[in-house]
Amino acid sequence: MTAPDTDLAAGLAAALDDVLDPVPAGRLAPVVDRLIRDYRSGTVPSSPILRTADDAAAYAAYRMPATYAAVVDVLERVAGRVDDPATQVDLGGGTGAAVWAAAQVWPSLRQATVLEAAAPARALGRRLAEAAPVPAVRAARWEAAVFGTGTTLPETDLVTACYLLGELPEPVREALTGAAARAARMVVVVEPGTPAGYARVLAARSQLLAAGMRIAAPCPHDGACPVTGDDWCHFAARVPRSSRHRALKAGTLGHEDEKFSYVVAVREHPDRAPGRIVRHPGSRKGLVTLRVCSADGGLRDTPVPRSRKELFRAARDAAWGDPWPPGETGPAPASPG
Ligand SMILES: C[S@@+](CC[C@H](N)C(=O)[O-])C[C@H]1O[C@@H](n2cnc3c(N)ncnc32)[C@H](O)[C@@H]1O
Incomplete structure (x- = not known):
């Protein structure tokens, strides 16, 4: 796996500056407050959270750098251990953070399709992507889709579902995870690093295993998760905060730590961390x-x-989330069944 020679974090920051600098922070701040309340409510929303262009702009301003950083962290954990994907379907892609992240980690990426219900998020995501310094992001397709229990997905190397499952009723969550397992060689689920986000990741993990996939990360095994009781398996990515971000979230620190839970499942035998x-x-x-x-x-x-x-x-x-011991590959997993 050759390291990408483009730093998409900088490209994304520049694209966000171009699009968001003309929008007065005073206009976005109350929208950010509303989005924070909606996302923290812990309930499945009964109507779309991103309804207007300002909603999408506020989301991109305060969440996209963090979701991008979390997804890059996740994908880097498996890069070089799984086949490099050429195609991606990003479910509930919002303004496209996971497409930027996949293109950052895998220069092999040729075609990404974002399936997303909210028209303002698709419009903003497309605009940001047009400014990307890599062709795979610029060429991404943005398609209207509202997931339900009957959703089917096109065949693809990689499905990403990042910060999405918590917005879906349980039957849709299950149907979509099943559809992802049938459509993709690799399925990546990322959720907030909270007990509720971890529970959704754990449910998706069980379902992906039951569908015949293997876990590539974070778990070095396909067995039951040993993190139980009051604990939950999660990790953190450091996110530099722009002055816009500091103004919107009334913070002073130059960075924040985005906590996330995740699972990556693959069809082939994964080369796992030990x-x-x-x-x-x-x-x-x-x-x-x-x-x-x-x-x-x-x-x-x-x-x-x-x-x-x-x-x-x-x-x-060594850091939280790293493989251990260093320089070792895990034992080859036994064949399923
Ligand atoms: C919290 S955002 C995450 C966006 C992006 N994946 C990220 O990580 O930044 C969740 C996205 O899922 C979309 N979404 C929620 N329910 C959906 C559904 N039933 N069908 C399609 N998209 C949906 C929302 O419109 C929103 O853009």
Whole structure:
């Protein structure tokens, strides 16, 4: 997998500046407040959340850099371990963050199709995409679609469903996950890193496994998730905040941490990480402790003392979400059935 030579985060920031700078922040701020309330309500919306051009602009301003960063983080976890996709179908793609993310991680991407119910989000997404520095984003198709229990999807290498499932009633969620498993070689689900988002990811994970897919990440196994009780499996991506973002969300920090839960499932045998660090590493003098989800389905606090020299250095550099131990591939998964 060759690293892309274009930094799409900068391209996306520039496209957002061009489109959003002329819109007065005072006009978007109350819309952002309303969107935050709607997304935090935890209920399936009875009517579309993004209804107007200002709704879409506010969403792009305060959410798109974060959803882009989360999806890039997720896709980077499997890049080089799965076949590079050439085609993508992005479900509930909004203003297109997951298409920008897939193009960032996979220069192999040739054709992306965004299926999205909200016309203002499609219009803004198309406008932003026209300014993208890579052809796959500029050439993305934007199609009107309202998902229901009868939705079918076209065959594709990659289906992305990012921050979507929470907006769908459970029967539609299930039908769409089933349709994704039938249509795609790889299915990526990303949800907010909350207990509710994790529960939706876990349900999608079970369904993708039942449909014959294998888990490529974050889990190093296809077994039951060992994260139980009051805990939930989630990760974080650091997002630089623009001055517009700081003004809209009344914040002062130069960054925020976007918390997310995710699952990536594939048709082929995945080349899995041997284990996954599922918490911020704990560190005190001469000892790093990593909470690792392992290939055998166990969850263990793994102490790495200074005496382990190279491993200790690796543990000091390791981050939440990274594979562990470093430089190893997980055991080849057994054949299904
Ligand atoms: C929170 S946004 C996520 C947008 C984008 N995936 C991202 O990560 O930034 C959810 C999107 O799903 C769309 N959506 C919700 N229900 C839908 C449905 N039944 N059919 C199609 N799109 C839907 C909404 O219009 C919205 O654009």
